[in-house]
Amino acid sequence: MSREKPANRADYRQFVALTTRWADNDVYGHINNVAYYGFIDTAVNQLLIEAGVLDVEASTQIGVVVESGCRYHASAHYPDTIHAGVRVGHLGNSSVRYEVGLFRNDEDQAIAEGFFVHVFVGREDRRPQAMSAALKAFLQTLT
DSSP states (O other): OOOOOOOBGGGOSEEEEEEOOGGGBOTTSSBOHHHHHHHHHHHHHHHHHHTTSOOTTTOSEEEEEEEEEEEEOSOOOTTOEEEEEEEEEEEOSSEEEEEEEEEETTOSBOSEEEEEEEEEEETTTOOBOOOOHHHHHHHHTTO
16 A cells, blocks of 8 residues: 655644643543644634634634545644645535644654544524635635
């Protein structure tokens, strides 16, 4: 089985620094796989909040995750800092596929690469809707 080479930092558009926690380590002495999904989710939502296109308490439109995955290349351990590089792999009318590379400390190769797909829905009715112009414009900066 051939395995794709891990991505480099240059392959991603924006970065979010995330601090690992003592509780992220598992009994094998490395960050547990479930924590990687938390890093990915936190990085994307932090960028959306900082860009002013998501208000978790008041936005009339929210993104729900409909698909996700992660491929692991190397381990991280507490107290490493994870730098999450984010890019958009596909941008539709009501959905977006985020691709996130996780980098340990100052390393250039990803230790993990994940993705997830957001479908944007109305907060109240949870029905898909075209994403707002401001959101789409921000996401285009990540392509």
